[in-house]
Amino acid sequence: MKDNNIWNNYTKEELNELEALNSDYIDFLSKGKTERECVKLLIKEAELKGYKDLNEIVKMKKSLVPGDKVYSNCMDKTLLMINIGEDDITKGMNILGAHLDSPRLDVKQNPLYENSEIAYLDTHYYGGIKKYQWVTLPLAIHGVIVKKDGTKINVVVGENENDPVFFISDLLIHLSAEQLEKKSAKVIEGEQLDVIVGSIPLGKEEKDAVKINILKILHDKYSIEEDDFWSAELEVVPAGPAREAGFDRSMVISYGHDDRVCAYTSMVAMLEVDKPKRTSCGLFVDKEEIGSVGATGMQSKFFENTMAEILELMGVYSEINLRRTLASCNMLSSDVSAAYDPTFDNVYDKKNSAMFGRGLVFNKYTGSRGKGGSNDANPEYLAYLRNILHKNNVSFQSSELGKVDAGGGGTIAYIMALYGMNVVDSGVPVLNMHAPWEVVSKADVYEAMKGYKAFLLEA
Secondary structure, eight states, rough: OOOOOGGGGGGGHHHHHHHHHHHHHHHHHHHSSSSSHHHHHHHHHEEEEEEEEHHHHTTTOOOOOOOOOOOEETTTTTTEEEEEOOOOOGGEEEEEEEEEEOOOOEEEEEEEEEEEEEEEEEEEESSOGGGGGGGOOOOOOOOEEOOOHHHHHHEEESSSTEEEEEEEOOOOOGTTTTTTSOOOOHHSGOOOOEEEEOOOOTTTOOSHHHHHHHHHHHHHHOOOOOGGGEEEEEEEEOOOOOEEEEOOEEEEEEOHHHHHHHHHHHHHHHOOSOOOOSEEEEEEEEEEGGOOOTTSSSSSSSSHHHHHHHHTTTTOOOOHHHHHHHHTTTTEEEEOEEEEOOGGGGGGOGGGSSSSSOOEEEEEEEOOOOOBTOOOHHHHHHHHHHHHHHTTTTTEOOOOOSSTTTOEEEOOOHHGGTTTEEEEEEEEEEEESSSEEEOOOOOOOOHHHOOOOHHHHHO
16 A cells, blocks of 8 residues: 555656556547447457457357457446456456446436527436536537437537537526525526527527427438437537646546546456456446446346356356356456545545545445445455555555545445455546546556456456
């Protein structure tokens, strides 16, 4: 465990590796602003490293043997990657598990309306956000629209420099006396988070002429009708690419670090491990920000079903072998933690907080107040991990999510622990967590990748 800033400990070669990793990460963040976009990027990288689609293996009735690398895609929003090792898989795997979803605004199913000759898209916020942070920002719209005949139309508007962007209005300061008396949770209400998308009326239409003009634009560009919103999944996110931050370029500012910083570094670690002794697994899931529910969330049977399929293709499936495999796993729940912010010192226990530039962070437990809802990792497992990290010269630290009575949070760790496996939260410290623009240290991104790779290689 390092108690000092690690920037000055790097060799020139390590700094070059650090910068290259973060440059690629910035590109990943800029292209992957939704779960679907991230899964597509992950699959592309996996296939370049020899991973095969598990569904194709099943169709061809092929078997799986040590050295095989496969992936399974669940509804384009959750992905499982398996690199089959030399050891008996029923003795367990080393698992990295991150989530791909981030707080955002979702467009409702009946969203488009006009008020006072301004056209809006009605939204429902997703995950934990401070609603006032989302006003007056340039916003982009990403997602898919599926027509009745099954035609899927991908939508990305607001990212190209020639694209229009969108925004949510706020009350001018001159008229804000009453608004500023409200608590911050009420300054902007959820139903006020409607996105302005146009203001030109179509010809001499007498009613909703601006709305009709927007529908015409959408029809001309995407060949969609208004009722196609009913079968759409459109996400409103901050517009613009991830960027380096600070005069020294030591940080990355972006939408979606939580939890794509851990997903990306987990992917890199998975792809750099070629022939592990113990089977390695990368798990990239959806819906963590709203409780890991639904078919693509960690509480679904996707992971368990896929592992049953893999054991069957290896010729070792039985219910008891599946249970033994899952119970014998070691897992890092690759999720971010709160970085200590001296501006708001009153809510942190500084000696038990994650610091920028001190490496991979472990949360023995999360939950809230009395550890409610947390996975509380065993000290034997933490000692095992400490040894791995020390052997591989990985800088790491421990943290809690603020002072005991200040709040709390959760991850997918407690869900995976239900199988009886060893699991602990491990990730990157983040400033501005859950804000439209979050910040991480490049050094912590680098140490996370090193730590995840060392973990996967441990027999």
